[in-house]
Amino acid sequence: MRLLIVEDEVLIRSGIREEVETIPQVEVAGECGSVSDAVNSILRTKVDLVLLDIQLPDGSGFDVVRTIGPSAMPAVIFITAYDQYAMQAFECSAVDYLLKPFDDLRLRASIEKVRAQLAQPASMLHQLESLLSNHASPWLQRLVVRNEERIDLVPVDSIDWIESANNYAVLHCGAKTFVLSETLSGLEHRLDPQRFLRIHRQRIVNLSRVVALFPVAGGVYELELSDGTRFGSGRQYREGIQKLIRS
Numbered sequence: 001m002r003l004l005i006v007e008d009e010v011l012i013r014s015g016i017r018e019e020v021e022t023i024p025q026v027e028v029a030g031e032c033g034s035v036s037d038a039v040n041s042i043l044r045t046k047v048d049l050v051l052l053d054i055q056l057p058d059g060s061g062f063d064v065v066r067t068i069g070p071s072a073m074p075a076v077i078f079i080t081a082y083d084q085y086a087m088q089a090f091e092c093s094a095v096d097y098l099l100k101p102f103d104d105l106r107l108r109a110s111i112e113k114v115r116a117q118l119a120q121p122a123s124m125l126h127q128l129e130s131l132l133s134n135h136a137s138p139w140l141q142r143l144v145v146r147n148e149e150r151i152d153l154v155p156v157d158s159i160d161w162i163e164s165a166n167n168y169a170v171l172h173c174g175a176k177t178f179v180l181s182e183t184l185s186g187l188e189h190r191l192d193p194q195r196f197l198r199i200h201r202q203r204i205v206n207l208s209r210v211v212a213l214f215p216v217a218g219g220v221y222e223l224e225l226s227d228g229t230r231f232g233s234g235r236q237y238r239e240g241i242q243k244l245i246r247s
Contacts, residue, residue: 035059139192
């Protein structure tokens with residue numbers, strides 16, 4: 001069983017590695033200290049189990065699971081300093097966790113529990129989906145953009161607007177653009193509607209970037225973004241824009 005350690009505290013990470021290396025038939029595939037490094041490692045390396053810290057410098061363990069997706073995520077043991085009441089979240093979802101500070105016996109027991117569960121991947125998928133649905137935002141927090149040479153992790157907060165390019169979506173993030181292999185309609189349903197609005201069949205805007213609206217005619221508006229970009233809305237999307245004006 002190949003295991004990835006995701007923990008930002010170096011001493012804890014080192015202690016976990018030392019103990020794991022004494023467990024038969026378990027191999028440490030790597031170590032990470034951030035969400036971005038964890039996502040890259042999982043995407044690039046064959047991993048069976050992730051020891052995943054909840055609190056990381058650039059996000060949370062939930063962000064890792066959501067970015068990879070429950071169906072593609074390896075088995076997970078969460079590492080957390082939450083108290084016993086917060087632990088009900090994990091217990092209700094049947095996802096295993098290690099409560100800091102934990103000892104070697106508890107670590108070994110968790111790994112052996114997961115080893116037995118690996119024979120039932122459908123059950124593990126249900127556990128992760130249950131945990132995310134109950135205790136994490138259902139909306140995308142970052143997008144994984146793959147190309148031949150690299151994998152970019154794009155926080156949705158960095159997106160100014162998105163345009164359709166046939167079966168692709170082009171993310172405009174300041175001076176940078178990223179081409180995502182997903183349709184605009186598919187992406188629309190995964191973005192928080194309180195933060196993003198479809199204004200045209202070819203465009204979605206980040207509402208926090210909209211600084212002005214100019215009525216044109218027949219329910220059509222021209223929108224101005226904080227960087228000076230302007231474009232028109234589609235008539236069929238006027239209801240969403242009018243709600244924005246009334247809010």
